Amino acid sequence: MKDIQNKSVDLSITKLLRKAREDGVTTSFDRVETMLPCPIGRSGACCSTCFMGPCRLSEKEGKEKGICGATLPTVASRNLARSIAAGTAAHAAIARDLAFLLKAIATGEVRGFEIRDVQKLKMLAREFGFDGKESINVLAEKVADVFLEQFSSKRDELIFVRRAPEKRQKLWREAGITPRSVDYEVSETISRTGIGTDQDYRNILFQAMRTALADGWGSSMISTELSDVLFGTPKPVVSEANMGVLKKDSVNVVVHGHYPLVAEALRRMSKDLELLKYASSKGANSINLVGLCCTASEVLMRYGIPAVGNFLQQEMVIVSGLVDAMVVDMQCIFEALVDIASHYHTTIITTSPQAKISDALHIEFTPENAIEKAREVIKLAIKNFTRRVNTEDNSFTKSQLVSGFSYEYILRMLGGNYLASLRPLNEAIIDGRLPGVAAVVGCNNPRVSHDKGHNYIVRELIRNNVLVFQTGCSALASAKSGLMVPEAKEEAGPILKVVCKSVGIPPVLHVGSCVDNSRILMLLSRMVTDGGLGDDISDLPVAGVCPEWMSEKSLSIGAFFAASGVYTIFGVGSPVDASPEISHFLENELEEKLGGKLEFEPSQDAIVEKVIECLRSKREALGIGHEKDREVHDVEKRRELLWWRNQLRLWPKPQSRVHRRL
Numbered sequence: 001m002k003d004i005q006n007k008s009v010d011l012s013i014t015k016l017l018r019k020a021r022e023d024g025v026t027t028s029f030d031r032v033e034t035m036l037p038c039p040i041g042r043s044g045a046c047c048s049t050c051f052m053g054p055c056r057l058s059e060k061e062g063k064e065k066g067i068c069g070a071t072l073p074t075v076a077s078r079n080l081a082r083s084i085a086a087g088t089a090a091h092a093a094i095a096r097d098l099a100f101l102l103k104a105i106a107t108g109e110v111r112g113f114e115i116r117d118v119q120k121l122k123m124l125a126r127e128f129g130f131d132g133k134e135s136i137n138v139l140a141e142k143v144a145d146v147f148l149e150q151f152s153s154k155r156d157e158l159i160f161v162r163r164a165p166e167k168r169q170k171l172w173r174e175a176g177i178t179p180r181s182v183d184y185e186v187s188e189t190i191s192r193t194g195i196g197t198d199q200d201y202r203n204i205l206f207q208a209m210r211t212a213l214a215d216g217w218g219s220s221m222i223s224t225e226l227s228d229v230l231f232g233t234p235k236p237v238v239s240e241a242n243m244g245v246l247k248k249d250s251v252n253v254v255v256h257g258h259y260p261l262v263a264e265a266l267r268r269m270s271k272d273l274e275l276l277k278y279a280s281s282k283g284a285n286s287i288n289l290v291g292l293c294c295t296a297s298e299v300l301m302r303y304g305i306p307a308v309g310n311f312l313q314q315e316m317v318i319v320s321g322l323v324d325a326m327v328v329d330m331q332c333i334f335e336a337l338v339d340i341a342s343h344y345h346t347t348i349i350t351t352s353p354q355a356k357i358s359d360a361l362h363i364e365f366t367p368e369n370a371i372e373k374a375r376e377v378i379k380l381a382i383k384n385f386t387r388r389v390n391t392e393d394n395s396f397t398k399s400q401l402v403s404g405f406s407y408e409y410i411l412r413m414l415g416g417n418y419l420a421s422l423r424p425l426n427e428a429i430i431d432g433r434l435p436g437v438a439a440v441v442g443c444n445n446p447r448v449s450h451d452k453g454h455n456y457i458v459r460e461l462i463r464n465n466v467l468v469f470q471t472g473c474s475a476l477a478s479a480k481s482g483l484m485v486p487e488a489k490e491e492a493g494p495i496l497k498v499v500c501k502s503v504g505i506p507p508v509l510h511v512g513s514c515v516d517n518s519r520i521l522m523l524l525s526r527m528v529t530d531g532g533l534g535d536d537i538s539d540l541p542v543a544g545v546c547p548e549w550m551s552e553k554s555l556s557i558g559a560f561f562a563a564s565g566v567y568t569i570f571g572v573g574s575p576v577d578a579s580p581e582i583s584h585f586l587e588n589e590l591e592e593k594l595g596g597k598l599e600f601e602p603s604q605d606a607i608v609e610k611v612i613e614c615l616r617s618k619r620e621a622l623g624i625g626h627e628k629d630r631e632v633h634d635v636e637k638r639r640e641l642l643w644w645r646n647q648l649r650l651w652p653k654p655q656s657r658v659h660r661r662l
């Protein structure tokens with residue numbers, strides 16, 4: 001049992017791991033001990049693109065080339081490029097479906113859903129060159145068509161490329177990596193990395209960057225914009241996170257995955273009076289809908305629906321014995337859930353035709369039937385509630401959090417309603433009050449202690465006065481750890497603490513799910529536009545960190561940050577470790593060409609040091625390296641100073657010498 005302590009820094013997880021062992025249940029935390037990683041595959045040196053192999057390249061063993069002659073850099077770059085293409089495709093699956101949903105709502109094919117943020121729809125219509133005088137439905141259809149076109153085989157640039165600073169767009173064009181359509185880039189990467197096609201690692205990696213850009217400035221950005229239009233643009237909302245959000249006296253339904261439509265339908269049905277009456281007839285106080293993984297961030301950001309946990313908690317919530325149904329859509333869903341659920345009363349329900357699991361109950365959700373299917377699911381969960389056994393000992397903790405920091409809200413929060421801008425943030429950085437900003441994102445990985453990297457790195461950064469933006473499972477780790485409430489400023493360095501107090505924000509801002517990393521791209525772009533910090537994203541004192549990554553989507557996210565000019569650093573280990581040429585390309589050549597870089601560093605201390613050093617050197621390059629000895633005042637102090645200034649204004653002006661002489 002001693003080993004359990006090191007598995008997670010989240011005490012509810014270690015408690016449930018003990019329970020799992022008592023219940024005879026095996027989880028990913030156990031399987032990771034017996035399933036040791038293949039050292040060749042893990043380091044990027046295994047080529048399986050044809051059936052002459054797989055060729056396991058190893059310089060030590062004198063196997064420097066595959067049967068076709070492919071070298072280590074070719075193999076490692078192909079593997080990385082294919083992972084990035086898979087990550088981009090995953091985000092595209094969400095965005096494409098949302099574009100179809102908007103179109104179906106606009107044409108009246110789908111009823112029961114409406115356009116929540118009409119202003120944002122109009123803003124997008126204007127951005128795409130429509131005059132905005134048409135009806136909402138006509139505009140919505142036109143906007144949906146523009147988005148759908150971004151997935152076609154169009155050969156000109158993706159529409160959101162224009163949102164990047166001009167200098168950045170020019171750099172991409174010069175490097176020949178401006179993304180065309182999302183599907184075009186994904187398909188071309190898969191084709192180029194097959195047997196006997198692209199065998200120049202630099203050429204392969206530039207195409208990988210182009211594909212990643214099609215994610216950040218394409219799939220992910222489209223997904224964020226469409227989710228805002230359809231389900232509302234987030235603004236701050238108070239909620240709770242961790243296992244303690246499961247209620248013993250209520251029907252607990254966990255929604256897990258990435259696609260917002262399923263969660264939206266369940267949210268509505270969890271408030272349905274008829275279903276609530278039915279739940280009460282079975283002895284339940286309420287229907288408690290909670291989120292897990294990125295779906296948690298989607299519904300947390302918009303409605304404040306509590307988050308039960310992040311990626312590595314998906315099995316543990318079932319072990320709690322408190323979950324009556326787990327509804328999953330797509331991505332990051334363990335096949336093992338069904339086996340674990342067979343030990344308890346939980347039903348696992350798959351909902352997407354793209355993501356079925358053998359032996360799970362499949363109830364397919366479409367935009368047309370989502371509300372009815374959500375009703376069916378909740379009825380089933382209510383029936384399951386009566387089958388719960390032995391939950392007395394299952395008390396868990398939870399933490400409060402503030403979520404909902406969308407790009408639009410952050411702009412209004414800092415600049416006011418009429419002058420929405422990031423200028424105050426830029427000024428704080430220029431003045432030397434804040435050294436810079438960091439984005440901390442990504443998954444959990446059972447190869448490292450659950451949440452330890454996220455919590456340690458975020459705490460160290462805020463202690464060093466770095467303002468942190470977070471998304472995905474990383475954000476949920478901070479939320480559970482109490483870092484997303486204004487009181488967390490007490491853990492921040494003295495200057496960040498005062499800034500947080502003045503603006504009334506936590507030192508760590510939750511900006512959404514994985515696709516909402518596009519909100520961070522928008523913020524960086526806007527920091528450039530608002531002036532004083534150079535003329536490109538690569539000039540900004542900012543860094544991206546992915547402490548506990550495991551997914552191909554994380555690689556795509558890291559690559560689009562790097563190709564957008566951000567210094568980006570991953571924890572855990574490197575998927576290209578076998579090839580020094582590839583590491584050199586990602587850390588050095590990429591920086592020379594695009595200003596950003598991608599590094600892999602397993603040591604959390606080294607990550608913090610490197611991020612701080614990156615911010616320092618960017619400041620130095622901007623000529624704002626020396627911190628000014630300037631006092632930052634909180635609200636009370638500013639009021640006091642204002643009072644004194646007004647008093648001084650009332651006093652008679654001292655006479656000038658000339659007057660006196662006269």
Ligand code: MSK
Nearest residue numbers: 294332442443472473
């Ligand atoms: S869900 S991709 S484990 S962040 Fe987006 Fe979490 Fe990583 Fe999945």
